Amino acid sequence: MITLEKVFSLLLLFIPISIAAHFSHWGASVVFITACLGIIPLAAWMGTATEEIAVVLGPSLGGLLNATFGNATELIISLVALNAGLIDVVKASITGSIISNLLLVMGFSMLLGGLRYKEQEFQPVIAGVNASSMTLAVIAILLPTAMDYTSSGIDEATIQKLSIAVAVVLILVYGLTLLFSMKTHSYLYHVGLAELEPSELSEVNLAPDTATDEVNLPLWIGVLLGCTLLVAVESELLVDSLEVATSQLGLTTLFTGVILVPIIGNAAEHATAVTVAMKNKMDLSLGVAVGSSMQIALFVAPVLVLAGWITGQPMDLDFNPFELVAVAVAVLIANSISSDGKSNWLEGVLLLAAYVILALAFYFHPVITAIG
């Protein structure tokens, strides 16, 4: 039987292949594609290692670790791209991650879950808090764009200052949402997780089944550090080859950033969300999808703004206006569908259709050069 674990193990082979392709000059496209494929299993292993370590650290520290390292792959790819000056790719991958989590991941979860179960339910209170947090986050990261677009004669320095101020507010809000979900209102979130039996997590967890007290902490810390290093290496290859490869493949950097990069960075989470949805654990499934978008909007994006500011890269929250439209659209339809606490296959189809239409629009969108 082909399991997710076997697929992820096989994909590990692309790590040495991508390195060989780079040093043997097999062409940018080969390096780009193999680096993409090599990152997917690394992201999955990083997720597993983070969860194993979190179990040992206990709910509070462990939750914090998950909340910080949950999107580590995307953060690393983005930091490497930021360092290389590919600001537009970094920005595009932020909006793309939000869109793909809300539409692609949630869509597949509701569709495949809905083909098995006529109607699936989830906690509307959490859905409501998540929807409001997402709305705020998206408003916040897109406000500088709206300001630039609706007014003439705003200089870059002003947008930069506003972006930094917004980034600080968002990181504070992120901290407070963690306080809410892990401390003051944690009981709301336990309902969903309590339904899970340990065996059910194993399918999406690459670690062998062991009792909590047997977790080999040094091993998993080693795995986490090793994977982080390898993701950084693969990200260098990916970013180096990106511009030449995408133009060879006939793609724009906008399409690459919004559609391709987020699929690679989120592949492991996609698998998790869909797998648990098919077991009718919609709370967990939506938690992964929406939680990941929230983390991108409230934590990864502001960290990238601050990182750009510190390293002198002109990274701000002034996106392409069409990205603003796309993210607003994604949040609007995801909120509309999740607000009643129920889902069915048609709602999954609607989310996927929205994703396909946005992807088509980004595909047809005129070329934008990567550097400024």
Add this chain to the structure above:
Amino acid sequence: MITLEKVFSLLLLFIPISIAAHFSHWGASVVFITACLGIIPLAAWMGTATEEIAVVLGPSLGGLLNATFGNATELIISLVALNAGLIDVVKASITGSIISNLLLVMGFSMLLGGLRYKEQEFQPVIAGVNASSMTLAVIAILLPTAMDYTSSGIDEATIQKLSIAVAVVLILVYGLTLLFSMKTHSYLYHVGLAELEPSELSEVNLAPDTATDEVNLPLWIGVLLGCTLLVAVESELLVDSLEVATSQLGLTTLFTGVILVPIIGNAAEHATAVTVAMKNKMDLSLGVAVGSSMQIALFVAPVLVLAGWITGQPMDLDFNPFELVAVAVAVLIANSISSDGKSNWLEGVLLLAAYVILALAFYFHPVITAIG
């Protein structure tokens, strides 16, 4: 007593009058107004014929027939206008149909129903699915506009290609919504219809009361074909006289397309929705209003794009940006009002007020020439 049937029968007189006006050269305004009035009863008879034939065909095939011919009048008017090159009128009547169904029809239903009953209820699950489908549909048909508006230097060919791709996705989604409502989740929809007694439909059905097995199939097929032919003839008169007549009446083609044409094409549905709302059958009433907008957005609009592509007319989904604003506004307030599964007269007033304000805005909107 003046019944709807008598009014509709009297309006049939305008068919020969409009033809006479055309051949005797009584002026464009007379032809335009009489053709408008002549189309109204034809649309009502087409609706009745479709329903009678659907009864004989049974729920599946009959449902499909209703889903395809439900907006036949608008489709015919639009195809004739498309053939005459009045692309802006066609586009305006698409957005206008969505707006008038969501605001004018739903508004009158909730207001007049709410004057009789303090609080009216309807199925929130269906309302939710409908709201999400409408949101998707509107996003889809307006995305090319948003792309054109937010980016400079997009050529028409790209917008055309994107519009065709979006049209194909929408027709697929429409097929799946039919599968959902007629097959996999039909039980959700039966609740509303089961409440209806046969006699209650008769008021909005021009056919004599007969048992199902007595339906005269050849007769109704003849009525449907005859009416289709007459609608096509009247549409020719209407489209031919439209530009001269509207400029004589001091109206822009935008106002005519967004406000006048949809009222004519939807008059029969307006009557149905309001009549059943006054009998406290809000599920059916909203089903007619929202169902009709969904059909326009998911079926009629994409069919027109494909028809324009085949016949070489430059029909795409690139609307006037203010139409985008108007449709977004209509969906937003209609979803806000219908999301709780309850309605009262004030909510009807709010919808009607939104319609009046939009109509005022379109009335004051600067002239746009019909052809390009």
Add this chain to the structure above:
Amino acid sequence: MITLEKVFSLLLLFIPISIAAHFSHWGASVVFITACLGIIPLAAWMGTATEEIAVVLGPSLGGLLNATFGNATELIISLVALNAGLIDVVKASITGSIISNLLLVMGFSMLLGGLRYKEQEFQPVIAGVNASSMTLAVIAILLPTAMDYTSSGIDEATIQKLSIAVAVVLILVYGLTLLFSMKTHSYLYHVGLAELEPSELSEVNLAPDTATDEVNLPLWIGVLLGCTLLVAVESELLVDSLEVATSQLGLTTLFTGVILVPIIGNAAEHATAVTVAMKNKMDLSLGVAVGSSMQIALFVAPVLVLAGWITGQPMDLDFNPFELVAVAVAVLIANSISSDGKSNWLEGVLLLAAYVILALAFYFHPVITAIG
């Protein structure tokens, strides 16, 4: 103990100080700041006088009085500013009042209430009607802006005519919402108020505790007229010194209108809403916050348009496009948070964060001159 009453009484001292500052030429900044501080207690006393008189007049006439004089302070400041030709400040204070009521007042109420009570509840039906009314109102007052922004070549006279027509529709809708809440569906609203014990209102009411039949009507009418006069005097000082003072303080008139003026005009309502929220009377708290925004959008804004038209000032509903974005954002997130009829501290934080981010954006927004 420092009570709200004592603070309000002390602030009264700023009335003579501001007048002295004006005549002794202590500088525009001193006049501006002291006039701002002097208006705060006057607004509180006007609110108290209105409520006392309303008690004597009975529910219908009293409700009407409250509905007309509830935002009297803002109306007076705006009329004085309108008369002085500071159209942009008037417009900015309209959008600012909506934003500050929905985000700042509701945010503090949910946060401070939520720190005492884990979860607070309120009537979702009223929340729904309010949300829909707010959505309509905001759509209506922002439609002229959207029309101007999306079309080129619209002349001012057209925008003016559209604004007047919209204003008339809005005042009619406002009248109908009063009919709904005070006559046909008043039972919905009594639930919230019935929970209140008389003593609980006393904390936000500056009048001594007396039985209804002991209300000294002539006294309170005198207080109301006196305060109205003093507010008008202070508004003159504030408006006269506004342009020089704000430029001395390094602020734009946009920031002053959107952020500063609404905080001053609404200070008393802020105190009321937060105080009752901390007593777990969320229905009343949200009623004050949302009710005040509705009154601004459905009554104060249209009255100002009509006043401008009568006095020949070019006051219309064509706002700065970024104000449109800000108000849309405020309504979106406030509706998202209040739609489930429950609140917690995190939702308060999200509203406040949205306010802070918008305030930052207005702070960094490039200068706009006050007169045209």
